[in-house]
Amino acid sequence: MTEQSIYIISTKKMAGKSVIATSLALKAKELGKRVGYFKPIGFGSTMNVEGKVTDEDVESIREILGLREEINLLCPIILEKDEFLDEFADVDSQKYVKMVMESYEAVSRDKDVMLIEGAGTLSTGSFLNLSVSKLAADFSSKILLVAKFEDDSVVDEIIQARDYLAGYNIQLFGVLLNRIPADRMLRANCIIKPYLEKHHIRVLGVIPEDRVLSSLTVREIYESVGGKVLAGEDGMDKIVQTFLVGAMTMESAIKYFRKASNKIVITGGDRTDLILAALETRSSAVILTGNLYPSVKILPRADELAIPIILVPYDTFTTLQLAQKIIGKIKPRDKKRIEIAKRLIEENVKWDDILN
Template sequence: MGKTLMIGSCEPFSGKSALVLGIARHILASNQGIRFGKPLATSIERIENREGCPNPLIDDDVRFVGETLGLGEENLIPSLHLLEPGKTDVRLQEANLDAGKRFDEFCEKLLAPFEGVTLLEAAGSLHEGLLFGLSLDQLAVGLDAQVLLVHLWEDSRSVDALLAARDQLGERLLGIVLNAVTPDEVEDIKTSVTPCLDALGMRVFGVMPRSPLLRSVTVGELVRRLKARVICCSEKLELMVETLSIGAMNVNSAMEFFRRRRNMAVVTGADRTDIQLAALEASTQCLILTGAGEPLPQLINRAEELEVPLLKVDTDTLATVEVIEHAFGHVRLHETVKATYAFRLVDEHCDLKSLFEILEISCSI
């Protein structure tokens, strides 16, 4: 009989998919079968099949993990429901606080004999999905599954949410992985915080440092969020942006500042050609122009030479910066370079050997 492990979190974008990738890779390397799914989908591209009927409800994260790990379609578990932002009225009309017959069928299918491990990624928080009977706790009970929580660490206040999760999940809480820890504090967290959490009944299986790469966003995603017009280098929208800089100072100060940054998105006024040219000579992944006016031809030519996408937005600098800042750390892990880094991060900072021993999963590490 296979095992079922749920990966959950107390808040969205905590690193669940990265942890799933790291765990799943070792299971597959041990020649064991694996299934993966998200009972409550949160992002999906509706693609119709040849018969004109919607394909199974497969979350975008599930498809990406499946493609990255080489899983067949039969190993991707369709979701039971889709959460769509801005669909409040529809959600309330469809809600009954109970997933009903479909949930029973879902549980029956997953509880059937399976030679391998079933990994399920829960929704963004402990309570998300209650409206449809699909919260983390409800799923764990219905599937008789154990839960591993990945939790963003800030300071001692971060423990409050973990204590609430412990009380809610009870013995189903297998343990936790702390994520996004300031790199310089990782060792201190391991020696001082981990024993305290263990004493509180929450075994820590990993302490992962904050990663600018995993928090990064593609230029293409910024184009989408900003509704930006791409002036040049539209073929370079897969470039990753890790930091944000605002070109509002004099050019000498700007050049010194830009030299200390890496993989930037630089936001500046369309009339600041001096700043724009300086930014292009630094580690700039895209240049975002705000305000009235159009870039000069020499700027466009230089951007094309250096293969730096040049974007134009209708919003002012402040509004543009707010959108970009919110994007960092709030995008899905859908890039191969991020997946590769996630493998390494989990390998180096998580005690998967102990996790697999407790789950009684045969896996050589």
């Protein structure tokens, strides 16, 4: 019988649920507990060695935690990112409810603690009668809400989530305010946290943004977007913290680019002026979209400055989406990021209240 079932949810994507789940699981293992992980609904983002589309986060967490269960048990339902209803249109949702419950029963067997990761938002899965509220009741889970703190509206999001769950007789166990910029930590602790507590919401953690966790290298982005490195290969390990889209005049671009450090500029290969501006303002890399090759004078300068020039076949929007989707993710072999994530939990979260 599982002693603890913790359902980690968010109101928005990219809140940091996977990192929180991984960190809490590692902490529980350190305490000598038998730990399991489950994600009822995932999004197809990678293809495994067997040629099956899987959720990349689940693959990573499975390896980090050394779990033996098959990936299709850890994450029984996979949705396409944007269009997924066709596959489920003529199927009784009870089939999927049964699949999820049987998978959960299998992976939770002989576990002391189960970490369950919700999909993108509270509503994901409702079309299959697999909403957070239903599953939390079925799993007898306590709900831990992870909220990325960007501004004061996070309070509205959290209160609304609490009230939504209460409508299904599900109590919100607590909240983690996550990925807080250094200059917002004081406000998070002195204004946001007390305000939530005044509304009888437990704040179990106030977690700062960590530069290493939120940064990427050019190489990691290249591995995500693919394409071809045309020049500047010596700079593939440079840090990237922001993405800028180049679609303006040369004068505006220089001002725009100078304000940002550790940046990747995404633009068309036919915009020689913007590419040169990106190089001269010491960008970390330049991604050229639409398979448009740049002027020959670009490549020697990129080699000289060790600024990678990466050519991709996609449009600007698709390229930006592919690049941003890996922000804040932890890979199994990335020991440094794994240790940082665990330390952030140990130092900023009441993990003993959550795990005991």
